[in-house]
Structure formats: structure tokens, C-alpha cells
Amino acid sequence: MLKGKKILIGITGGIAAYKIPLLIRLLIKNGAEVQVILSPSAKDFVTPLTLATLSNNPVHSGFFDNETGKWHSHVELGLWADLFVVAPATANSIAKMNLGIADNYLLTVYLSARCPVMIAPAMDLDMFKHSATQKNLTALRARKHIIVEPTSGELASGLCGEGRMEEPDEIFKLITSFFSKKKQFKGKKILISAGPTFEAIDPVRFIGNYSTGRMGIEIAKSFANQGGEVFLVLGPTDLTVDHPMIEVFPVTTADEMFDQCQMQFPSCDIAVMTAAVADFKPKVKANQKIKKTDNDLFLELTPTPDILKSLGQKKRDNQLLVGFALETNNEVENALIKLRSKNLDLIILNSLSDPGAGFRHSTNKVTIIDRHENLKTFPLKSKTEVADDITSAIATL
Numbered sequence: 001m002l003k004g005k006k007i008l009i010g011i012t013g014g015i016a017a018y019k020i021p022l023l024i025r026l027l028i029k030n031g032a033e034v035q036v037i038l039s040p041s042a043k044d045f046v047t048p049l050t051l052a053t054l055s056n057n058p059v060h061s062g063f064f065d066n067e068t069g070k071w072h073s074h075v076e077l078g079l080w081a082d083l084f085v086v087a088p089a090t091a092n093s094i095a096k097m098n099l100g101i102a103d104n105y106l107l108t109v110y111l112s113a114r115c116p117v118m119i120a121p122a123m124d125l126d127m128f129k130h131s132a133t134q135k136n137l138t139a140l141r142a143r144k145h146i147i148v149e150p151t152s153g154e155l156a157s158g159l160c161g162e163g164r165m166e167e168p169d170e171i172f173k174l175i176t177s178f179f180s181k182k183k184q185f186k187g188k189k190i191l192i193s194a195g196p197t198f199e200a201i202d203p204v205r206f207i208g209n210y211s212t213g214r215m216g217i218e219i220a221k222s223f224a225n226q227g228g229e230v231f232l233v234l235g236p237t238d239l240t241v242d243h244p245m246i247e248v249f250p251v252t253t254a255d256e257m258f259d260q261c262q263m264q265f266p267s268c269d270i271a272v273m274t275a276a277v278a279d280f281k282p283k284v285k286a287n288q289k290i291k292k293t294d295n296d297l298f299l300e301l302t303p304t305p306d307i308l309k310s311l312g313q314k315k316r317d318n319q320l321l322v323g324f325a326l327e328t329n330n331e332v333e334n335a336l337i338k339l340r341s342k343n344l345d346l347i348i349l350n351s352l353s354d355p356g357a358g359f360r361h362s363t364n365k366v367t368i369i370d371r372h373e374n375l376k377t378f379p380l381k382s383k384t385e386v387a388d389d390i391t392s393a394i395a396t397l
């Protein structure tokens with residue numbers, strides 16, 4: 001799977017370093033060539049002998065080899081690698097990588113590496129949340145480095161929270177997908193809408209829905225992993241998106257989402273509208289909080305613009321337009337009506353009557369219908385897999 005791929009692993013001084021031998025074993029088993037660099041403090045957590053044995057290569061940690069007296073060139077290693085994976089990456093090393101501080105061998109290699117860089121942060125939850133760390137990570141993302149988001153769980157400090165390095169098998173999957181994905185959307189621009197919209201009633205209340213945006217985010221990632229340049233217009237959500245090929249445009253209301261989509265669509269080759277857009281908004285937004293009374297309250301609602309339909313009306317022949325249909329009854333019939341009336345090339349039907357499908361699930365079950373009205377029904381899968389099925393179907397168009 002990774003035959004001939006040259007992977008450089010940089011280990012910095014965090015307790016999660018003890019998991020890296022497992023990652024190296026997986027990489028070697030799958031045909032990769034691996035070289036390892038240890039930061040000075042990483043040696044306290046994992047031994048060079050273990051790493052050298054598993055990687056079949058001597059481990060690098062300093063500018064000089066004490067045994068041979070030879071000088072190691074940091075430039076050589078940086079040029080050798082197809083991918084540089086820094087895991088675990090401590091808050092300290094992340095900060096130095098951002099600032100370009102080169103006070104150890106690993107950091108000099110980082111500064112001279114020309115290959116893509118993947119960083120797997122590992123630290124205590126408060127260090128991870130600290131604005132200094134977050135700013136450093138944002139800067140590294142802007143440098144198009146791939147950040148392997150840490151997971152939530154029990155930390156070495158005994159505290160529980162976000163900051164735990166992703167497990168070796170998950171990092172391995174990211175590395176293989178980095179190398180294996182066909183870059184079939186390279187050079188293509190893709191517009192995606194995702195998440196809910198919130199329509200204000202007064203300063204504290206809104207009309208919204210249960211969408212988390214997860215399906216749209218997974219589709220964005222699937223396109224981006226295959227080389228596409230993605231513009232993600234994202235309604236309010238707690239989920240974060242972190243991919244060098246995805247530019248996020250946060251919006252709150254249907255009107256804002258409409259404006260942003262109108263702006264991006266003309267320069268895009270493909271548009272996939274996954275957002276659960278509120279179909280109605282209050283006709284007026286109260287300036288002050290509406291006070292409780294004993295009387296019934298009537299809200300006058302007015303329709304929001306149908307974003308997908310408006311894009312269907314202005315779609316050029318060289319553009320593909322994909323919509324979703326969220327249905328509770330007469331599913332296929334309703335999806336076909338949307339496919340025709342909104343001038344779509346493809347519609348993805350998900351039914352709320354399927355267990356595990358739709359809002360607030362990490363799984364989904366979809367039927368993909370093309371413009372010739374051919375149907376393909378898929379089993380219940382993770383939203384990541386469903387996203388890959390959807391982008392494959394789009395690729396065949």
C-alpha cells in the first residue's frame with residue numbers, strides 16, 4: 001500500500017511517544033521506508049533502540065554521530081522524505097515550528113523539509129485550548145500542514161479532555177489516504193453548503209434545526225483529499241474543519257448563506273448543497289427580548305431564498321449541481337421532484353425513517369439518483385464512507 005513511500009517521523013517529548021513504535025510497525029508492514037528523528041526530550045519517553053529496530057534504520061537525534069564523529073546534514077533528511085510526520089507534537093515544538101526556532105536537530109529538519117508535513121498534537125487539555133497553542137496551530141494550517149486533530153479522553157495528567165494524540169492506527173489511515181487518494185478533483189473548485197441556519201426571532205431566540213453539518217464537512221474533506229479546492233459555506237456548528245484545501249466561510253442565516261453561495265458559484269466547477277436551510281424566517285426580528293405573557297404568541301414567518309434552486313437556474317453547461325433531499329415519506333417521489341424542479345445533476349436522498357440516518361448521527365444511509373433518474377441505494381455507513389460514495393458518483397459524471 002505504501003511501497004516506496006519515504007516517511008520521516010519526528011518524535012517530540014510527550015508521553016504519547018510510547019505509541020509511535022506501533023505506527024512505525026504499521027508503516028513498515030505496509031511497505032514504507034521509515035526514518036526517525038527524536039527531539040532531545042523525546043529520548044526520555046521512547047528508546048532509540050526500539051525505534052531503530054522497528055524502522056530498520058539508525059535513529060537521528062543530533063548533528064553529530066558520537067560513534068563515527070560524522071556530521072548529519074538536516075537538509076538531506078528533509079529532501080529525502082515524501083512526508084514528514086511530527087507525532088507526538090508538543091505545545092513547545094508546535095510553537096517553535098510556527099516561529100521557525102531551530103534549536104534542535106528535529107526543528108532544523110522541519111525548516112529544511114520540502115515535503116508535506118503532518119502534525120499530531122499531544123498535550124494537556126488546557127495547553128491545547130490555550131490561545132497561544134491555537135494561534136500556532138492556525139498558523140501551521142495556513143502553511144498547508146495537515147493537523148491530526150487530537151481526540152478527547154483521559155490524559156496523562158489524569159484530567160479528561162481534548163489533547164490526546166490520535167491513535168497510531170488512525171494516524172496510519174491518514175497517512176495511507178494521503179498517499180493513496182487519486183487526485184481526481186485536482187484543479188477543480190467545489191462549493192459546498194453545510195450545517196443549519198439560524199433565523200433570529202429576537203436577540204436570544206432563533207428558528208433552527210438539528211443539523212450538525214457533519215455530512216457536508218465529510219464531503220468537503222473527501223473532495224479535498226482528492227485534490228479539489230473546496231469553499232465550504234458553513235452554518236452554525238460546533239464541529240471544526242481543518243484541511244489545507246478547504247476554505248471555510250462561516251454564516252448564520254439563510255440570507256447570508258445565499259449571498260456567500262451566489263458569490264462563490266460562478267467560479268466553481270461543482271456545487272453540493274448539503275445545508276439544512278431554514279425554509280422560513282420571522283418577518284421581523286424583535287430588537288428586544290420578547291417578554292413572556294399569558295397570551296398566545298403568533299410569529300409571522302416569511303420564506304427564505306431557495307439557494308439550490310437559484311443555483312440551478314444559473315448553472316452553466318460545464319457546472320455540476322448536486323442537492324440533498326431529506327424526506328420522511330414518499331421519499332423517492334419527493335427526491336425526483338426536487339431533482340427536476342431545481343435542475344440538478346444528482347440528488348442524494350436520505351430518509352429520516354431509516355434508523356441511524358440523518359441529523360445528529362455519525363452514520364447515514366443514502367440513495368443516489370442521477371439526472372437520468374437511475375437509483376443506487378447504499379447500506380448504512382459512516383458519514384466519511386458515505387462522503388466517498390458521493391464524491392465517486394460525482395466523479396463518474
Ligand code: CTP
Pocket residue numbers: 193254273274275276277278279304305306307308309322323324325326327338
Ligand atoms: N436548500 C437550499 N435552500 C433552501 C432550502 C433547501 O439550498 N432554502 C437545499 C438543501 O441544501 C438541499 C435541497 O435544497 O440540498 C433540498 O432541501 P430539503 O430541505 O430536503 O427540501 P426543500 O427544498 O427545503 O423542500 P421541503 O422542505 O418542502 O422538503
